Amino acid sequence: MITYNPKDWFTFIFRFHKADTLRQLAPLIIGICAYCWIIAYLELNVFKLSKSSHITNITSMHSLLSFVISMLLVFRTNTAYDRWWEGRKLWGSLVNNSRNLAIKLHSMLGVEDEVHRSFFKKIIPMYASVLSHHLHAESTRLALDEQEQPELRNLDTNRHIPNQVASLLIQRVNRLFEEGKIKGEQLIILNNELQSFTDICGACERIKNTPIPFSYSVFLKKFIFFYVMTLPFSFVISLGYIAIPVVAFIFYVLASLELVAEEIEDPFGGDENDLPMNKMAQNIKKHVTEILG
Amino acid sequence: MITYNPKDWFTFIFRFHKADTLRQLAPLIIGICAYCWIIAYLELNVFKLSKSSHITNITSMHSLLSFVISMLLVFRTNTAYDRWWEGRKLWGSLVNNSRNLAIKLHSMLGVEDEVHRSFFKKIIPMYASVLSHHLHAESTRLALDEQEQPELRNLDTNRHIPNQVASLLIQRVNRLFEEGKIKGEQLIILNNELQSFTDICGACERIKNTPIPFSYSVFLKKFIFFYVMTLPFSFVISLGYIAIPVVAFIFYVLASLELVAEEIEDPFGGDENDLPMNKMAQNIKKHVTEILG
Amino acid sequence: MITYNPKDWFTFIFRFHKADTLRQLAPLIIGICAYCWIIAYLELNVFKLSKSSHITNITSMHSLLSFVISMLLVFRTNTAYDRWWEGRKLWGSLVNNSRNLAIKLHSMLGVEDEVHRSFFKKIIPMYASVLSHHLHAESTRLALDEQEQPELRNLDTNRHIPNQVASLLIQRVNRLFEEGKIKGEQLIILNNELQSFTDICGACERIKNTPIPFSYSVFLKKFIFFYVMTLPFSFVISLGYIAIPVVAFIFYVLASLELVAEEIEDPFGGDENDLPMNKMAQNIKKHVTEILG
Amino acid sequence: MITYNPKDWFTFIFRFHKADTLRQLAPLIIGICAYCWIIAYLELNVFKLSKSSHITNITSMHSLLSFVISMLLVFRTNTAYDRWWEGRKLWGSLVNNSRNLAIKLHSMLGVEDEVHRSFFKKIIPMYASVLSHHLHAESTRLALDEQEQPELRNLDTNRHIPNQVASLLIQRVNRLFEEGKIKGEQLIILNNELQSFTDICGACERIKNTPIPFSYSVFLKKFIFFYVMTLPFSFVISLGYIAIPVVAFIFYVLASLELVAEEIEDPFGGDENDLPMNKMAQNIKKHVTEILG
Amino acid sequence: MITYNPKDWFTFIFRFHKADTLRQLAPLIIGICAYCWIIAYLELNVFKLSKSSHITNITSMHSLLSFVISMLLVFRTNTAYDRWWEGRKLWGSLVNNSRNLAIKLHSMLGVEDEVHRSFFKKIIPMYASVLSHHLHAESTRLALDEQEQPELRNLDTNRHIPNQVASLLIQRVNRLFEEGKIKGEQLIILNNELQSFTDICGACERIKNTPIPFSYSVFLKKFIFFYVMTLPFSFVISLGYIAIPVVAFIFYVLASLELVAEEIEDPFGGDENDLPMNKMAQNIKKHVTEILG
Incomplete structure (x- = not known):
């Protein structure tokens, strides 16, 4: 994740960061410009179409559909943002x-109880750390794939690591209860936190292995493609060669929205905008050590 | 459910998957093209309407309504997506x-207690498995239908299977408590998970047996139909025979949105985009066996 | 509630169900057509207004406002749907x-304890049944009305039935606890379900007795009325007598949205789209009997 | 709050209730008409601007901004409605x-325990009643104001009444527990309801003392003002004196949305649309007496 | 935070508060006017472009994109408002x-137990006070930054203050339990409030240290910049020098939305619209003292 100051407009507008969609889209934008130039050359210089040509009115199609495409893309970005924000939560x-x-645990365990203290000091932060690895793994992303994944078969035999860590924690707390080191009411109080680990892990897995429905995604991409590809037909007649930057700019806007959505809909990957899970795991380690130390 | 890589644009645009709305709509799109061609032939060649004809201005109706139809369809898709995502959650x-x-249970049951361990190892994953069957059944979809369903009468005499499995689990845990094998506080701790099974089942049934209100659905379909059917009247005058692909494309966009919504609003069916309940039930079985093993 | 198959387009478009807004609006649509015809006759045949008349440009007002009216109506329908869906939840x-x-209770009560079993077998499903009656009653809808309702005064002396049933359940469970038939931890476990009945009843009452704010509702209706009534002024000039079906169609779309919203915003009435509370109460009875039987 | 039948269109359209925005805005609408007439007189009769004048094209600004103003106002109303609905919840x-x-408490207290019964019969409904007063008070609205409020200084020395009532309830229940009249598990069961009082009070105070951010509110009002004030410049040229009712109608729509939002964003005031807290407190009193009686 | 009366339109429109976006944007608006004047001078007086010039039709690009930019900005403001409102919650x-x-605690502690009373009277409000300082600190905002922050290294060695205060509270309550001063059931009842402190702190930290994704923010700013910069090209031809105030007004609207969003997305800073955490901490102190006093 990139930490930044949202009020610093100058840098935003005139610098081109690695995670800037303008930089990522640059090759495609050049391609669109070339395509547009060809259309313009054909319509204006070869076929010499005039403003009374039927093709000028294709604009009315783009107007009618401009709402749909705008709303779809803005909602797409918002849905992706919701997933990203849910991951952060x-x-x-x-x-x-x-x-x-x-x-x-610090308040329940005796001050001198070094055995248990050092156990929890190690195992609590370990959960965040193994969860971070678990969510980066390709096998987690494909957990719901119904197709055979021959190259993942060996990996599949490995056990689910976060479950094992959670199990260690719960077993130890239960043993403390059975040995009378903590009372029943204290066990009840600890339960919320203990069971939350597995709930969090499952919810992260859900975000990771369930992208938005395939039909929706494929429709959106086909729609953007046809929409932008047909734009120059009418624009070159009304705008001449100025249509080239105009179409390029419209493409930049629409494609950026889709691109941003693709980047943030899986917040547990390795993209620039993804969540800094390692940093968070380190922070957890630091604070837990501080508290139990 | 189809697992895919959202960043692979090329495949999305140029391949036609079975779940692609373009493939499903192909026959209808051809029909619309034919219809459009007839209108164009009549208006341009038979009646020879000119641009000053009143009929050209029908476009203003389509402009005024383009907001409503766009918003309705985008919200329709979003509502359907929310249902799908709630099902996934x-x-x-x-x-x-x-x-x-x-x-x-692993931490509470004695290591040597094979009887109870093997009971829970079998019954916990069984819930997911019977719920999956329950949600596929036609009788579940029609549970709130007030009309007589004579062909379902025999089925109706069957008891509600998920309730029976949940009952088995709760009874066994209660017996463990009454026999003193688990303590009161442990019973309280287990309660959340035990009662959640029935809550989840009921919420899935709700999504399954309650589609969006009938009036809303019927209005939307009539609206799309009339909107698209009246489009060519004005478009063939301003666009000539180019109106045919233009109307076809607008139809593709609007109908795709409705189609995607229809597919995903019931996430527990057998559509390509529906949730992989069997796979999830298998995963549950695998993990529970791992933990209790 | 009407159970239907959302994928059956043919029936949706060509049949006119009792709950179809087109059927309900039919008389009004005919009225609008007549109104439109009068305006057209006056402007075209009596005053013989030309396209250069100032009145043609009223369209620009309708364009500017088309977005507001679309968003208001779509949000209106969505808010109403949220209430309906909350009711269903x-x-x-x-x-x-x-x-x-x-x-x-099945797991806690002794197998032979017929007295308590038959009590709960009767009283648990009774709650759904009395709640259904309670929500249908006119006095529930007017519970927050500050005006005197002389004709309801006699009814008001009746006590709140769902509260009494909930009270019966809670008292019985408490007696079981005090007689030692269930333990303290079991009482805690039963508490969630017991207190939920009154919470559900209160939330349903809230949806029933609190429509959207009066000012909002009155503004929306005045807005639709003026918007549609001024439409023909400019449309008859640009469209001639074709304006009649055009205005009728726009009216159909806007009024349908409001109509659907009105029907579903109170999901506990007797409209075609309202929730099948009786059917649900029957299902509860069936399942509870099955479980405790 | 005004209870009404949403399906009664006739009354809505042709009667002018005190809470109707049309009635509240009447003087302003007349002002706008006068302003519009002056602009029209100047442009048409004094400066005699023609349709080729540059000023006609200001319409394009209003078109470009019509989306933003529509969305802002619709969202504004929806945010206000959410606050109102949260208050109702x-x-x-x-x-x-x-x-x-x-x-x-009815099930836990002995039937003959008149002392405690009459205590709770009085104090439980008292909470709703003092909360209603508390939320009407000006000092509650200004609780987060950082400026000195010299005229409120005397009031500020008063203690927080709802807290005192909640404290009375919790103290009494705790004494019952310590005296052994209720058991530990019963204390746990009562805790949810007991602590909810203070949570509800705090959430109501939040809605009351935190309007939407100042910058947002001020921007919205300036925007509406400039938007409507510049409308007649171009409209009088294309519409002549018909521009007067047209601008008035647009103003009515935009200002109504803002007005409705202002009325409902604080649901605890004395406006016509505000929540009937007194009536609700009475209902609580009635039901609690019924139950504990 | 600024407390204000939302119904006082006059002040809103004609006074320029320090937190008014119009005042903050004033220098930029003047810049835009100058830029616009230059474009107008070049196009109208130097190149003498006529209305038939291709450049006039750039407006069609602005129309097509006006919907996207409007939705993006309105959603941006709404997302920021949600964060602000979540912070307030x-x-x-x-x-x-x-x-x-x-x-x-007041009901559980003995009346004469001055030691514990004064402890809690001091430590409970202290949490709000240290949390307020913690959220103002720069190190909190940068907690997830993966880059080295050399100037913050010394600060980083400090321990997490809110955790220490929460730990003090929980330890003291636990000691009361172990000394038998409060019973197990009372410990369970106190647990919700005790653990909520750390949950609230963590959620505030999340809002503070996670702005919206970088790519999204950078895209939005580039989009606004290009959109406004290209506006005058076509506007000066159709509007002449009137284009200057028109473009300035459009800029004012779009930039204000972004500016309001930037101010409120971090509700824990020192901006005019930020939450009055000090005032709230004072109120907590006052009320806790009142209750335990």
């Missing part, structure tokens, strides 16, 4: 629950 | 709760 | 909680 | 929790 | 939980 809960669990 | 909770229940 | 919770309560 | 919870608390 | 919960905790 889940990791936020992981931070909170790790801290709360540490604080509660 | 519910099955995600089923995964989480099955895992958490298994982890908790 | 509440009844879904009622189903879930009735089932869960029955399952839990 | 909070009071709905207050109703539910008062009832549930009464039902639970 | 979190602080509202802090108020509620502090009050509830104080009320509960």
Whole structure:
């Protein structure tokens, strides 16, 4: 994730960061310009179409559809943002629950009980760390794929690591209860945090392995493609060669929205905008150590 | 469900998957083209209408209504997506709760207690599996139908299977409590997961048996039909025979949105985009066995 | 509620169900056509206005406002749908909680304890049944009305029936606890379901007795009325007598949206689209009997 | 709050209720008409501007901005409605929790325990009643104001009444527990309802003392003002004196949206559309008396 | 935060508050006017472009994109408002939980137990106060930054203050339980409030350290910049020098939306519209003292 100051307009407008869609789209924009130039050359210099040609009125199609495409793309970006923000919230809960669990155990365990303290000091932050690895793995993304994945068969035999860590934590707390080191009411109090780990893991897996429905995604891409490809037909007649930057700019806007959506809809990947899970796992480690130390 | 890589534009645009709306709509699009050709032939060659004809201005109706139809369809798709995503969340909770229940029981049951371990190893994943069958059944979809369904009468005499499985689980845990094998506080801790099964089942049934209100659905379909059918009247005058692909494209866009919505609003059917409940039930089985094994 | 197959387009477009807005609006649409014909006759044949008349440009007002009216109506329908769907969710919770309560009590009560079993077998489903009657009653809809309702005064002396049923359930469970038939932890576990009944009842009452704010509703209706009434002024000049079906169609679309919203915003009435509360109460009865039987 | 039948169109369109925005805006609409007439007189009769004048094209600005103003106002109204509806939900919870608390206490307290019964019969409904007063008070609205409010200084020395009532309830329940009249598990069960009172009070205070951000509100009002004030410049040329009712109607629509939003964003005031808190407090009193009686 | 009366239109329109976007944007608006004047001078007086010039039709690009830019900006403002409102809700919960905790402890602690009373009277409000400082700190905003921050290294060695205060509270309550001063059930009842402090802190940190994704923000700013910069090209031809105030007004509207969004998306800063955390912390102190006093 890139931390930035949203009020610094100058840098935003005149610098081209690696994660800037303008930089990523540059080759395609050049392609669109070339395509547009060809259409313009054909219509204006070869066929010499005039403003009374039927083809000028294709604009009315683009006007009618401009609402749909705008709304679809804006909603697409918003849905992707919701997934990204949900991912952030889940990791936020992981931070909170790790801290709360540490604080509660700190108050329940005896000051001298070094054995258990060092166990929890190690295992609580370990959950965030293994979850981070788990979510980066390709096998997690394909967990719901019904096709055979021969190259993943070996990996599949591995057990689910976050479950094992959660199991370790819950077993230890349960043993403390059975040995009488913590009372029943304290067990009830610790339960919320303990069960939240697996809930968070499952919710992150859901975001990771369930993209938006295939038909929707494929429709949107075909729509953008046809929409932009037919734009120059009428624009070159009314705008002449000025149509080239105009179509390029419209393409930049529409494609950027789709691109931003693609980047943020899976917040657990390695893109520039994805969540800094390693950093968060480190922060959890730091705080839990501080509390239980 | 189809797992795919959202960043692979080339495949999206130039291949025609079975779940692609363009492929499903192909026959209708051809029909619309024929209809459009007839209108064009009549207006241009038979009646020889000119641009000053009143009929040209029907476009203003289409402009005024283009907002409404766009917003309605985009909201329609979003509402359907929300239902689909809610379905996915519910099955995600089923995964989480099955895992958490298994982890908790694993820590509470004695290591040597093979009888109970093998009971839970079998019955916890069974819930997901019977729920999957239950949601595929036609009788579940029609559970709120007030009309007589004579052909379903025999089925109706069957009891509600998921309730029976949930009942088995809760009874067994209660017996463990009454026999003193688990303590009161542990019973309280297990309660969340135990009652969630029935809550999830009921919420899935709700999505399955309650489509969007009939009046709304019927209005939307009539609206799209009239809107597209009246489009060529004015378009053939301003666009000539180019109106044929133009109207076909507008139809493709509007109908695709409705089609995608229809496919995903019931996420528990057998459509290509529906949730992979069998795969999820298998995953639950695998993880629960791993944990309790 | 009408159960239907959303993929059956043919029936939707060519049949006119009782709940179809086209059928309900038919008389009004005929009225609008007549009104439109009068305006057309006056402007075209009596005053013989030409296209250069100032009145033609009223279209620009309709364009500017078309976005507001579209958004208002689409949001209006969506808000109404949210209320309808919230109502459905509440009844879904009622189903879930009735089932869960029955399952839990089934595991806690002795097999031979026929007295309590038959009590709960009768009283749990009774809640859904009395709630259904309660929500149909006119006095529930007017519960927040500050005006005197002389004709309802006698009814008002009746006590709140759902509260009494909930009270019966809670009292019985509490007695079981005090007699030692269920333990404290079991009481805690049963509490969620027991208190949910009153919460669900209150939330349904809220939807029933609180329509959207009066000013909002009155503004929306005045807006639609003036918008449609001024449409023909400019349309008859640019479209001639074709304006009649055009204005009728625009009216059909706008009024349908408002009509659908009105029908579904109170999901507990007797409209065709309202929730099948009786059917749901029957289903609850069937399942609870099955479980506790 | 005004209770009404949403299906009664005739009354809505032809009667002018006190809470009708058309009646509230009447003087302003007349002002706008006068302003419009002056502009029309100047442009048409004094300067005699023709249709080829540059000023005609200001319409393109109004078209470009019509989306933004529409969306802003519709969202504004929706945000205000959400606050209003949240307020209604909070009071709905207050109703539910008062009832549930009464039902639970009714089952826990001995039948003959008149002392405690009459205490709760009085204090539970009192909470709703003091909360209603608290939310009407000016000091509550200004609770987050950082400026000195010299005229409120005396009031500020008063203690927070709802907190005191909640404290009375919680203290009494705790004493019952310590005296052994209710058991620990019953105390846990009562806790949800007891703590909800303060949560509801705090959430209502939040809605009351936090309007939408100042910059947003001020921007919206300036925007509407400039938008409507510049409308006649181009409209009088294309529409002549017909521009007067046209601009008035557009103003009516935009200003009504803002007016409705202003009325409902604080649901705890004394406006016609505000929540009937007194009536709700009376209903709570009636039901609690019924249950505990 | 600025407390104001939303119904006072006159002040809103004719006064220029420090937090008014019109005042903040004034220098930029003057710049835009100058830029516009230059374009107008070049096109009208130097190149003498006529209305038949291709450049006039650039307007069609602005029309096509006006919908996207409007929706993007309105959604941007709404997302920012949601973050601001979530921040307000979190602080509202802090108020509620502090009050509830104080009320509960007041009923559980003996009247004469001055030691513990004065401890909680001091430490409960201290949480709000240290959280306020914590959220103002620059290190909190940069907590997820993966780059090295050399100037913050010294600060980083400081421990997390809110965690320490929460730990103090939880430890003290736990000691009361272990010393038998409060019972197990009372411990369970206090748990909700105690763990909420850390949850609230974590959620505030999330809003503070996670702005909207970088790519999204950068795209939006580039889009606004190009959109406004190309506006005068076509406008000066159709509007002449009137284009100057027109473009300035469009810029004012679009930039204000972005500016308002930037101000409110981080509700824990020092902007005029940010939440009055100090005032809220003072209120908490006042109320807790009142209750426990």
